[in-house]
Amino acid sequence: MSQFGTRFFGHEWYRLRMTSSPLIIDNLQYANWSEKIFRQMHEGGVSAVHVTIAYHEQFRETVSNIEAWNRWFELYPELIFQGFTADDVKRAHSEGRTAIIFGFQNPSPMEDDIGLIEVLHRLGARFMQLSYNNQSLLATGCYEAEDPGITRFGKQAIAEMNRVGMVIDMSHSAERSTLEAIEISRRPIAITHANPHVWHPALRNKSHAVLSALTKAGGMLGFSLYPHHLKDGTDCTLESFCQAVADAASAYGAENLGIGSDLCQDQPDSVVEWMRNGRWTKVLDYGEGSASNAGFPDQPEWFSCNLHFGNISEGLSKIGFSSSEVDGIMGGNWLTFYEHAFQPEGA
Amino acid sequence: MSQFGTRFFGHEWYRLRMTSSPLIIDNLQYANWSEKIFRQMHEGGVSAVHVTIAYHEQFRETVSNIEAWNRWFELYPELIFQGFTADDVKRAHSEGRTAIIFGFQNPSPMEDDIGLIEVLHRLGARFMQLSYNNQSLLATGCYEAEDPGITRFGKQAIAEMNRVGMVIDMSHSAERSTLEAIEISRRPIAITHANPHVWHPALRNKSHAVLSALTKAGGMLGFSLYPHHLKDGTDCTLESFCQAVADAASAYGAENLGIGSDLCQDQPDSVVEWMRNGRWTKVLDYGEGSASNAGFPDQPEWFSCNLHFGNISEGLSKIGFSSSEVDGIMGGNWLTFYEHAFQPEGA
Numbered sequence: 001m002s003q004f005g006t007r008f009f010g011h012e013w014y015r016l017r018m019t020s021s022p023l024i025i026d027n028l029q030y031a032n033w034s035e036k037i038f039r040q041m042h043e044g045g046v047s048a049v050h051v052t053i054a055y056h057e058q059f060r061e062t063v064s065n066i067e068a069w070n071r072w073f074e075l076y077p078e079l080i081f082q083g084f085t086a087d088d089v090k091r092a093h094s095e096g097r098t099a100i101i102f103g104f105q106n107p108s109p110m111e112d113d114i115g116l117i118e119v120l121h122r123l124g125a126r127f128m129q130l131s132y133n134n135q136s137l138l139a140t141g142c143y144e145a146e147d148p149g150i151t152r153f154g155k156q157a158i159a160e161m162n163r164v165g166m167v168i169d170m171s172h173s174a175e176r177s178t179l180e181a182i183e184i185s186r187r188p189i190a191i192t193h194a195n196p197h198v199w200h201p202a203l204r205n206k207s208h209a210v211l212s213a214l215t216k217a218g219g220m221l222g223f224s225l226y227p228h229h230l231k232d233g234t235d236c237t238l239e240s241f242c243q244a245v246a247d248a249a250s251a252y253g254a255e256n257l258g259i260g261s262d263l264c265q266d267q268p269d270s271v272v273e274w275m276r277n278g279r280w281t282k283v284l285d286y287g288e289g290s291a292s293n294a295g296f297p298d299q300p301e302w303f304s305c306n307l308h309f310g311n312i313s314e315g316l317s318k319i320g321f322s323s324s325e326v327d328g329i330m331g332g333n334w335l336t337f338y339e340h341a342f343q344p345e346g347a
Numbered sequence: 348m349s350q351f352g353t354r355f356f357g358h359e360w361y362r363l364r365m366t367s368s369p370l371i372i373d374n375l376q377y378a379n380w381s382e383k384i385f386r387q388m389h390e391g392g393v394s395a396v397h398v399t400i401a402y403h404e405q406f407r408e409t410v411s412n413i414e415a416w417n418r419w420f421e422l423y424p425e426l427i428f429q430g431f432t433a434d435d436v437k438r439a440h441s442e443g444r445t446a447i448i449f450g451f452q453n454p455s456p457m458e459d460d461i462g463l464i465e466v467l468h469r470l471g472a473r474f475m476q477l478s479y480n481n482q483s484l485l486a487t488g489c490y491e492a493e494d495p496g497i498t499r500f501g502k503q504a505i506a507e508m509n510r511v512g513m514v515i516d517m518s519h520s521a522e523r524s525t526l527e528a529i530e531i532s533r534r535p536i537a538i539t540h541a542n543p544h545v546w547h548p549a550l551r552n553k554s555h556a557v558l559s560a561l562t563k564a565g566g567m568l569g570f571s572l573y574p575h576h577l578k579d580g581t582d583c584t585l586e587s588f589c590q591a592v593a594d595a596a597s598a599y600g601a602e603n604l605g606i607g608s609d610l611c612q613d614q615p616d617s618v619v620e621w622m623r624n625g626r627w628t629k630v631l632d633y634g635e636g637s638a639s640n641a642g643f644p645d646q647p648e649w650f651s652c653n654l655h656f657g658n659i660s661e662g663l664s665k666i667g668f669s670s671s672e673v674d675g676i677m678g679g680n681w682l683t684f685y686e687h688a689f690q691p692e693g694a
Contacts, residue, residue, distance in 0.1 A: 067462030115414030122470055
């Protein structure tokens with residue numbers, strides 16, 4: 001009983017502390033999960049994290065990843081729990097815990113079976129990329145030479161994701177496929193983790209055409225803190241990052257912007273190999289890296305873990321955002337998006 | 348929009364009709380599901396049915412069966428929806444619909460993986476038999492020559508089912524395994540579909556020792572209407588059936604009794620072959636039947652479909668049950684059981 005006593009005492013203490021703090025949401029992380037990281041989320045006041053639970057995993061492998069998360073939820077209930085709804089995120093905020101929201105960077109968990117979309121939504125999946133770097137059954141990835149757009153299966157999958165309340169994520173998809181997904185989807189979509197191409201012309205960053213169409217349709221852009229997406233990479237300054245956010249806010253509206261840090265904290269380099277190569281190639285693909293720079297790049301010193309969101313909100317204030325705009329970008333905008341996007345259509 | 352108009356009009360009409368009708372729950376059916384049967388549930392005023400969605404299916408096959416149900420839920424929302432909680436059953440009753448509650452007659456869907464119990468609970472599984480007729484990884488079935496009791500894995504599975512709120516069902520299990528499951532489980536268990544051995548000494552019916560231990564621990568017995576479980580089989584009279592319920596009420600308390608009809612309406616005989624033989628034998632096993640009587644037996648004429656629950660409640664009244672006892676046996680007792688059994692432990 002003393003364990004419960006401590007836990008509830010902890011909640012109460014954090015509830016008092018947290019309700020006066022703005023709500024922070026990071027809409028993409030893929031860390032090497034541990035109690036240390038869950039404690040950092042807690043101490044950093046992060047109320048929700050959209051976590052990647054599948055890169056190339058098939059359905060059954062994805063379920064095994066869910067089982068691993070269930071074990072963490074059982075072991076660390078004072079720190080984390082599974083989030084299914086916007087209300088869960090509000091509850092996490094009021095209790096000083098972190099709602100963990102599942103998502104996939106590839107449609108591999110649904111295999112070739114449209115019925116799995118609803119099953120996976122029931123299990124908590126709320127974001128699914130229609131393609132990772134390669135062509136998928138649904139759409140084209142940003143590393144393909146040709147982009148024929150959304151496939152026949154892709155159109156059916158978009159309709160089904162719309163119906164059940166699973167968000168279409170085009171972070172790693174190619175230009176035409178992305179524009180078509182925005183057009184075809186009856187509900188706003190997301191680019192959970194990428195930056196404007198105009199700021200840093202990486203292949204993974206997004207064109208004005210994409211960002212304009214995305215946000216005009218009510219979609220969200222999550223700003224990435226992954227060095228390959230940042231101007232000057234690891235040496236990117238906080239000021240430069242915040243200026244990029246400010247420029248995007250001028251172009252597309254601050255209410256359509258949030259954070260999707262792409263934080264891969266504590267991951268060994270074998271994991272970035274898995275992300276890039278899955279089981280599809282015997283010839284090593286370096287993705288955004290190169291043979292001489294194959295591993296995870298170092299994070300900028302002002303954002304390396306969940307304790308550092310305060311640096312970003314300070315930077316955004318300094319660059320001239322109002323306090324309500326800062327609160328929106330740091331979490332409020334994703335929360336509003338969740339409120340509409342996670343429920344079945346018409347609910 | 349006219350479709351919705353009709354649907355809500357239908358709801359309203361049935362809500363008025365249904366709220367004055369007692370709540371009926373059938374805690375086991377395995378019909379050849381069709382719109383016809385869903386309409387019979389609706390017209391028969393059945394507020395919840397626990398449906399078998401796996402006999403010998405592995406996890407992925409069970410998920411495919413869930414996908415088929417999801418499609419029915421999408422096609423017939425005015426008739427059925429998935430039930431996860433006792434509140435869902437109350438809502439079904441007030442709306443004149445039927446809550447469909449998933450369960451397994453075998454632990455095959457969880458394979459050898461304890462983490463799948465929580466995943467399957469999330470997908471809606473609320474009952475799981477620890478064994479069908481044979482030895483399983485967890486317990487012994489009633490057709491085995493030896494019953495060594497609950498296995499090492501079985502003890503872990505019981506603890507996990509208790510934790511997440513999945514009911515242990517011992518309908519097809521052997522005597523010692525059943526008594527041990529009742530003893531080991533921290534929460535009441537169920538025998539969803541079987542009858543007292545003293546009334547009809549079939550191998551599948553349950554001894555006084557089992558029924559006494561089951562009900563003393565707060566567990567439920569669902570009376571079966573499957574002819575092989577009935578005295579005089581297809582020719583069993585309604586009076587004989589109701590007398591068996593009355594005798595059980597005297598011995599174990601009316602509040603621990605309900606219906607689990609085992610209705611296999613419209614199934615072809617190939618299905619009873621699957622139920623009995625799965626993939627485990629090349630030599631045909633006839634289970635409760637025989638080579639000369641291998642198929643599904645005919646139902647008694649007073650109970651052959653979901654329109655006939657009124658016959659049973661009338662029979663129970665005639666045999667001397669009070670009207671509140673009849674309401675309990677026809678659904679109220681299962682509803683009370685659901686209220687406690689379907690939630691995670693401590694919730």
